[in-house]
Amino acid sequence: MTTMQLEIQAIAAVVAAACALPGVFLVLRRTAMLSDAISHTVLLGIVLAYFWVQDLASPALILGAAATGLLTVWLVELLVGTRLVKEDAAIGLVFPVLFSVAVILISRYARGVHLDVDAVLLGELAFAPFERLTLLGLDLPTALWVMGGILLLNLVVIGLFFKELKLATFDAGLAAALGFAPALVHYGLMALVSVTAVGAFDAVGSILVVALMITPAATAYLLTDDLRAMLGWSVGIGVASAISGYWLARALDGNIAGAMASMTGIFFVVGLLFAPERGLVAVAQRRMRQRWEFAQTLLAVHLLQHEGLPENRVESRVDHLVEHIRWQPVYAEQVIRYAERKGVVRRREGRLYLTDDGRRLAEQMVARA
Amino acid sequence: MQLFTVIVEYLSDYTLRTIALGAATLGVVSGVLGAYAVLRRQSLVGDAMSHAALPGVVLAFMLTGLKSPPVLMAGAAVSGIAGVLLLILVTRTTRIKEDSTLGIVLSVFFGVGLLLLTWLQHSPDARQAGLTTFLFGQAATLVARDVMVMAIFGGAALLVVALLWKEFKLLSFDRDFGASLGLPMQALEVVLTALLVVAIVIGLQAVGVVLMSALVVAPAAAARQWTDRLGVMVLLAALFGATAGVGGTILSGLGRGLATGPVIVLVAGALVVLSLLLAPGRGLIWRGRRPRLLAAPTMSVTYPAEGQS
Structure with a gap:
């Protein structure tokens, strides 16, 4: 295995692990489709932040994207709050509109810049090792630094607020009564999802971010009733999908992100059929x-x-x-x-x-x- | 003035007229079927199905070697329906909720399609694989024959809706009552979902995967604000869908870089915002005028002050 192959697999594994952590809470809180909406609308944040700073490598892009992620969630809740549309329709309205605005802005004002829309939607992991960054004397791909940082952020936040997240997820009423502010937890979680989605963009693209967030977590949900174990399983399945996806893509000479998503699907089907207690065979x-x-x-x-x-x-x-x-x-x-x-x-x-x-x-x- | 010129241009230019006609057809069909999707709280099923169509398109091409729209559309329909069946299976048999299942079907099917497509082209770079057309559609490439195909399939779908009008109404509002009348509600549900797949598949070429879901949801959500009657809502949704289609096509001709799909979505979004604000009785600007719910008297009846009871 060459260094480059190793580095691609390392990036893939870190992306998958970073996505799998917040995914668990999305699945449990029945807000999985918000991740689909967020992963599309962060494009608008990237574009607007780019117009502001005129630099594609700036960290401001991640902040801008995270802000539009939260804006998406807020708009959906605003629409639901009018009681004129249901939640599913609200999600289905908000994200295509914001995404369309982003597409038009890019094609009108950002032509020629390396910010093409299908790169955002599809990502390209194979080229990730070419952009490098030396920190602490270590020369590693930029994507590995960025996603490593986001993985660490997810681990720290979920570790620090584990009790709050658990309570707000399983008993929102009690959490509110105890003064834990479920809205704060909700938006905090959505901020994590947004940051993770932006970071994962470059590597796997926005549509397949959804595969890495939801599918391993849903598979883990079939395997265990314990939240800690579910987080562990989710990360494990995500990483296994990333590594096996890389080799599948190599064997077929195909897109790595697509192969990773396909592998999450295969793990899900195996879990669906053979999970010890909840699998279809066991049932x-x-x-x-x-x-x-x-x-x-x-x-x-x-x-x-x-x-x-x-x-x-x-x-x-x-x-x-x-x-x-x-x-x-x-x-x-x-x-x-x-x-x-x-x-x-x-x-x-x-x-x-x-x-x-x-x-x-x-x-x-x-x-x- | 510029807008007027463009409209005249459209009406006289054959190509542009074809595109507008195609967009209008699509708007009508997705508006009508979207009405049922929105009422049955399945707005996001359209999003999942349009993504799930990708592997079908690629497989259809691999098996037949043909790139003609009807072949690819058939493939898209098959894998879209497979996605829905998987959705129903997982939601019914496990504790995984519908939102997660939608996300799984959407992203995994799309990933498989992407893998197949890049494998087929022997190029790991998805950007070279012509996927952009599928993602964003190319309304500009619509020719009269495509519009004809859209009109035939869309018309057939609308005919089925008209024939099964009462049955679909029961399915949307009182499923249990329908079942007690001995109607095969499960089969009707599959038929209605299959019709939605038809609407989505004929839209893929024009507006693409990402924005198709908006054309399902937006006209219906706008129409819902104006009426409480299914018939009126369906007709209004068709009207709004057609308006978004034609309006979006015309507006996109106004400037450089205004891709048709996104502009159609923005017009549809604007119709929703207008409806939310203006619709008589329900709209937000009417809220202030409506007398407040008589909270105070109710409270004093429920909790009478000392000595009154």
Whole structure:
């Protein structure tokens, strides 16, 4: 691996980790689509800040972009506050308008400047190592410094305000009652999202920022109920998507950001299918098991009801189940086998007998009813 | 004066007339179907679907080797619908909420499309891959045949809306009642969503992915302010959509660097702001004139002062 390959992967991993942290709160607070809106409208902030300072490398661009991110959130809330439009429509109105203004400003007044719109939307990671910056005696790609700083910022803010974020996310009412100002937390979080989105722009572009923010966090949401663990999983999945995406892009000779987003999608589908408790496979298995257990309990209760009574000779016959519980013969046979395997009933000469375990199970069930 | 000249120019110039006609057609179709999307709180589904169309466009080209609009549109429609089905599956079967699922479908489908496109071109640089057209559309390249295709598909979609008028009304306002009448609400939902996909797909060539969502939301949100009746709202949304389309095309001819798509969006946005302010009864400037809710008497009835009760 050349240094350049290593550096691209390092940038990709840092971008993914920086995005994955605020993404967790976006997913939990049901504001994921605000990140889509913000990642588009920060373009306007970049353009306006550029007109102000006339320098594409200036940190003012990040500040301007973060400010438009907050402006977007504020405008959406203003529209929702009139109660004339719902939140989804408000988001769908605000970001295309601000984005259109930015596109027109660029094409009218910033032609020839290295600020073309599709670069912002799509990013280009492959060229990131060419721009370099030496700090503290270390000569590293500028993007790595910038995103490293943003990752650190995200870590520090989330670490310092972990309790506040947690409370405001899971119980906004209590947070307000305790004086934590949910609005402040909300805007603080949105400021983090905006800064992260601007930083990630150069590397992956605004549309795929959404993939790196939301998809790993949503996958992590399928894996755990613990907020700390969810943050960890989200970062882990993000970084894994970044590295594997890089190699996928190399293998196909394709766009790195696109490949990274594709990998987040693959991790999501794997999580969706195979997550230990919430995955579709686990849910289907649980349903199946519950069906068999219900049938087995029914069988045990049936046998208990007639145990030791004169009619038991008839009622405990295997073929009688077919008439009495109205099971199909094949199904009845399957249930009996399941119950035998679980040690609930024993079969002797075409009759069924409860084991001690089976009797306890049935008695518990009857007692509960 | 300049505006007048441009309008005259449009009416006499064949190419410009074609573009305006295409934009108007698009505005009508996305206005009508957007009305249902906004009422059913699915404004952002359009955004997700327009992004989800990219891999379909690329795959259609890879499989057929054809670049003609109907082929690419068919591909876009297929992957747009696949995106919606995934959206419904994930939202129904897991605890992940709709907003996250929208973000996932939007960005992952788009990422896959981008990867396929760059792989196809053997060039990791997305900018050379002709993606700009897909992102921002090229209204200027619309020819009469394209407008014809738009009109046929759009017209078919509108015809379905007219035929299923009552059913879609029930779906939007009282789904449970519809189900109790024995109507297949699930199937109707899929049909209505598929029609929205049609509206989006015919708009991609003209205004592109990023701004298509505004054409779904804005005319409908503006129309909603003026009326409480579905029929009036749908007609108004169509009118506003057409106005934004034609107005945006004309205005974009006024100056250099005024790309058609963004200008159409700004006109649509202006219509929304005007409606929010002016619409009789609902509009913001009428608020001051309306008598305040009689809060004080209500309070004194609920919490009577000592000695009064």
